[in-house]
Amino acid sequence: MTNDPALAVGTQDEGALRLQLAACYRLVAHYGLDDLIYNHISVRLPGPDHHFLINPYGLLFSEISASSFVKIDLEGNLVEPSSHPVNRAGFVIHSAIHAGREDALCVLHTHSEAATAISALKEGLLPLSQFAMRYQGYTGFHDYEGVAMDMGERERLIADIGPHNTLVLRHHGVLTVGRTIQEAFILMYYFEKAARVQLLAQAAGTALLSLPAPEVTNLAARQFNEYHGDIKAPGSREWPGFIRLLDRIDPSWRN
Template sequence: MRSRVSAEEWAAREDLAACYRLAAHYRMTDMIYNHISLRVPGHDDQFLINHFGLLYEEVSASNLVKVDFDGNPVEDDPLDVNPAGFVIHSAIHKARHDLHCVFHTHTRAGVAVSAQEEGLLAISQHSMRFYNRVSYHGYEGIALDLDERERLVKNLGKNNVLILRNHGLLTAGPTVRSAFEEMYYLEMACQIQLDATSRNAPLVHPPQEVCEHAAIQFAKSNEFIKDRDWHALRRMLDRREPSYRE
């Protein structure tokens, strides 16, 4: 595979495979289900996605599948994909050209918060980064109907984070790192919310202006971080499970 793709595509494959392994490491998986997709460098209408049937811990750079917006393999590839994957992911890739990576999960905490009427609460620093920056999409059944794509994109709007009601979480970004970071903190925010609300004790709600200030601070944080967190995570994978690069 490495000899058949560009250097840019291979680097993208390694980044995406790393994201799958990190999702497994942080327990954000649902057996062989869910997907993380990445637009193929230089090809606006193609994206990479996991081969249906592999656990996230088995995903590597070479076994990712390249598909078009209809879920058809771009090349003569014996590996197949889950239709529910390209329905959700292709909708966002097709409508939002600024978002190259799309990350979707069914975690216990994420599904639980998606079923709470108030949605994500601004009660932790982890949740502040999403203040007034998260969208919601009502449950319509398993994501197999193509006409749902239009409504999903409409609900996402200009945000990069979407909570699918009674279903799970979705984040997207211009890079794999950005989509992963959003999902990591969204998942943590959901876990914290469940812990904080589990005893029905009164909650502390910071003032709206403070929440907005914190969200702006988070939006500017990479000016200082400069992807150092992603490089650290990649180093961890290189030590523990370097096979993601294969």
Template sequence: MTSSVKDLVSEQEWKTRVDLAACYRAVAMYGWDDLVFTHISARIPGPDHHFLINPYGMMFEEVTASSLVKVDLQGNKVMESEYDINPAGFIIHSAVHEFREDAKCVMHLHTPAGIAVSATENGLLPLSQQSLFALSSLSYHNYEGVALNEDEKSRLVADLGTTNFMILRNHGLLTCAETIADAFIYMYLLECACQIQLKAQSTGQNLVVIPEQILAGIQAQAKQVTRSAGGTLAWPGILRKLDRTNPGYNN
């Protein structure tokens, strides 16, 4: 598809397309992508429950605003596209979008650090400031195989509840938020926390765990730091960096 898509959609949808394409490229820029697998989805503003997701087979660094595929909650294309989507990937995303009205953007990644932490019995530990932000709103979902079973959706959203960070056991990481920018910042914090934990554990030394009383008070701080300013503050800089290093996402 070409940039003529811009002429076929609303101004709000085009902005969502640009931000989502940028998000895919930012994931690639930070080395969090998994070839053509995993997904980031975003709801299009308006009364219709329509969503944008990556064209299956396209590398994250190649995604453009025009190439994103528009689908409904069942994963059916609602706008002509030469691309298909990954049905396994959309099971997870459609579940969250359907049951969480506030989850306008859902990110799911298969980073080595995230999968490694997901495979440990104790999961994410309070070892860093980054981990505290994630722990303030963190849930877990047990592995049930490749996500092709519609029945898993109800269990996944029950586990997610009202949290914004999720560790999918033996599988990877998930974040959701009102905006694409905030979902990205949440993933940045969660991924950093996982990387820091693995590096600390690899030293073989005894770990200094952050006290429970500090963990208990972090939620209010987390709201102030991540929700009030996080995405809004950092996202423009990420876009400027993409404009310098990998332009074209807004085509």
């Protein structure tokens, strides 16, 4: 047994959430899903004020640690002093989801290469692999409106994600929502993996693609999203291994 707060899946303790959010940033960097100082991962803190933590604008994801985050409210105001600004587009996107979805503890947005390529395809993510099955019928789509600076876009973002935990931002990237930080990360990890498989398959020629029967795709999607069999809440089973990986590489994420 361990008392490590980084492993406390489902916690509402700010200290533990800071550790898990820092771990999430480092994992995104480790798996090559980051975009220099851009992109954002946020976590909503407990309490009625809807405060959330987000990355300070200017730090690489590989530099983020538990003490790095900027705490802001839904209007973008600093809750605690910080020497760093917050990315405007990041605030618009994340505040929209946190305000509109009570279950959105964590919001994760990337511009990873394969996912962004998929976002530009009319058909989006196809059920070409088991990785992709979980997203079939469980993904929203948001048309590109330019860099997300307009506060009015928040209403359209929350309308387009609807009840889903994955939102494809056309010509932009992808966003995942988690009831835990672990869930948001694993949804992003497997979306990118599914996207890479699709691009590899399509490179062989669309005439060679084989799609499963719709009833099989629908069954697999339900199995993933309704946690059939030994499938647990997304990310919870893998998370201890991720924490061990990060501690071996560089434990400074805990600082």
